[in-house]
Amino acid sequence: MVTTMPAELTGPAWSRRRFLTAGAALAAAGLVAPACSLNRGSSPNTEVGLSDTESGWPGGLIEPPFPKPDVTFADLAGEPFPFIEKTEGELALLFFGYTNCPDVCPVTLNTLARSKEAIGTGAGSRPMVLFVGTDLARDTPESMTEYLDNIDPEFVGLTASEDVIDQALTALKLPSVEFEEPDENGDYLVGHPSQVFAFTPDNVAHRIFTGFGPGGMRQEDWATVLPKLAVGEYQ
């Protein structure tokens, strides 16, 4: 069982701040400015400064870093995908969503795709982007393949049973998936974690980000941090 409580250690309260407070802060920021365009000249990420260093990094610093969840997903060919083994030594970005998500998931993934294009070549240009479909009924290998091919065919689609997804979310201290009531057409919304975990080649997560919205990662933010994360720089 991977779950330890890495925050239960000595150090200033500030560095023990859990990533959940980063999530809540990002949530608070999102709720305050829902319908307003941010001035495009600003850098809300650096000015909001969720990091506990003055480096200007967007997103949150996880201190001490989180280990990878010791779970085995399935890839879209139905083959086992043991997460630790398959992402060994890689810059791996992990995101949980669902294919019937019209806004958050496409935005998060498309922004990452465009960032890869912007980086082009060299460090950080080929991160492993792992999208876990949490909506088992509709996130089939077929629908996931089509979904990701429309965004970036290099993205890795993963599925798993509810239990395995729960295990992974618990290990990462991420919020659980919540399924809402179906409407008369049988469609339903799924509440899923908004966070993107960044595992650096040292096989731990020092950084967590939100992929969308005010305070979230824009293309230029990813284009800045991915080359650094790829070489193990995280603050």
Added chain:
Amino acid sequence: MTMEHLVSLRTRRTLLALVAVPALFLASCGSESSSNAAGGSGKMTVTEVRVDVPANPSQAAVRMVIENGTDTDDELMSVTASVADGSMLHESVIDDDGRATMDMLDGLPVPAGETVTFEQGGLHVMLTGITDELAAGDTFDMDLAFAEAGTMTVPVTVKAGSAAAEGDMDDMDHESDHTDGDDDAS
């Protein structure tokens, strides 16, 4: 585990500061697409109506900028598009635990003189049961029913969310910084 026992006083103060900071951005916001909100155009205008090539072809999120240039408060009551079986006004939200979900809106108030901007991670029209294939460069019509301004039909432009959606990975447009402010999360 709850938020409360994890959040120290210092962090609480910081969270309050983080809530306050976005207010600074609110002060500088306004519609980039209209030249003059003050004085008003005298009418309701809807611009920048666009949708990304949907990753899941059966549904998509349409975004736009609605400017109420009249002196009458109004409300967007419903939206329909012939390419889709259903449409709903949604607002993406993140809850206290960091979970992303959506609120369905019965109506969207557009007060007199105000501009409402739909953006990624925020307001959108969720179209479901899309039967046509939406490719980059296509357009289709959408009807917006306002309580006061009546119904107006606007063309929706389909844009590529990424190079893959353009269908041409070899011809990457490195000018895709979206200076028109449409697609980047903002």
